[in-house]
Amino acid sequence: MRIYAIGDIHGRADLLARLSKSIEADLRDGEFDEAVTVFLGDYVDRGRDSRYVIDRLARRDFPTRIVTLRGNHEDEMLRYLDDPAMLEQFVAFGGLMTLVSYGVDPGREMRAGGAPAVHAAFLARLPQAHRRFLQETEISVEYGDYFFCHAGVRPHVPLDRQDPQDMMWIRYEFLNYPGDFGKVIVHGHTPHAHVQNHDNRINLDTHAFKSGVLTAVVLEGERRWFIDTAGQGV
Template sequence: MNAAAPEGLRIYAIGDVHGRDDLLARLSQRIANDLRAGDYDKAVTVLLGDYVDRGRDSREVIDRLARHDFPTPIVTLRGNHEDVMLRYLDDPAMLDQFAAFGGLMTIVSYGVDPGEEMKAGAAAAVHAAFVAHVPEEHRRFLEETRMSVEYGDYFFCHAGVRPHVPLDRQDPGDLMWIRYEFLNYRGSFGKVIVHGHTPHAHVQNHENRINLDTHAFKSGVLTAVVLEGEGRRFLDTAG
């Protein structure tokens, strides 16, 4: 039996954005155009996390999503990069890890020059300036991101799930961070897992999982899957 979305519901799911608000805007328009076709009762878009870091416009991405500036209702999941950003907002000692994940680009997107702040007062000054420049609604958006969501025969999360653990008992750390134990598993997870986190040049469209991370910040290709009934098709920013 083929995996199916709930009857009457069209689901869009979008892979890792990583600060590319230009691509998110373009894909949003493609989704708006796509909505004009098809026989469905309602639509929803699930964003799979990793909105920040690496690309230049993390602030703009969060602002767009926090305002729900999108053609459909949205569900925003938490990626490992949001996890690290939240921890850095609470703990200046996380600067090295945040920077290693591309977080300096996020800091710059909020109007903070890390180099100048380091000259003025070292890592503590960078943290203080960043916290002061992140709007409360952006922090609230990050805090309210979800770990997973399910629709019909599909389970959506950022990174993947641990095999042999029921989907309703998955550890949040695995949902945001897992890789090889999940990626190398060929059996059923109970539902088809729709995820990002591990970049590939093209969508991985497998029987047990769909990987939508097409390295958008680097490739310029942000990808969405469209799930409707038993149908499965893809939209991206390459065209």
């Protein structure tokens, strides 16, 4: 089996398209029976094209079967969809660009009717397939010696007992832990200039929104290598 895992996209549909082509080319190399791509979450906010990222993933438009995990930004978006009072927090997380990508003019709607008007306009423009996609995202998945989630896990807690909020939001308690988690944790959430390829975890958040570098790890047996939109393979 060959597994691809992709870090935080944050509305960069252009980078997703580029990385998809690189993975399609990579699939022609090697012998394996099955390939799957795990998306680690944070598809929305900050970048210009959140709508198009969600649309592509909801349609499963990718060279392999895909598993889509939930990031903290999808968690916030779902909270906002259920509660218009969450607008300020949603915008603080970069949701303004998500609203614009769906054709919402937040300034005009605020002048017309405040936060409820922004919320109503968003609901009117959000396809049901997109909302269903968000609701159906998974919190974690595991294959062999690898455990995949958005943010990480809490040390000293068995993987099958992890809190979903930790797996979407945890940061320093996880990042600063040098020990074994039971499996190698493949995650994103905390941006870094380069992939962090450690014995106990692999961080794939290469800050695609700002850097233009969206990164995937390829896992096959005991091998692991990386593909990114900067055209570098390691």
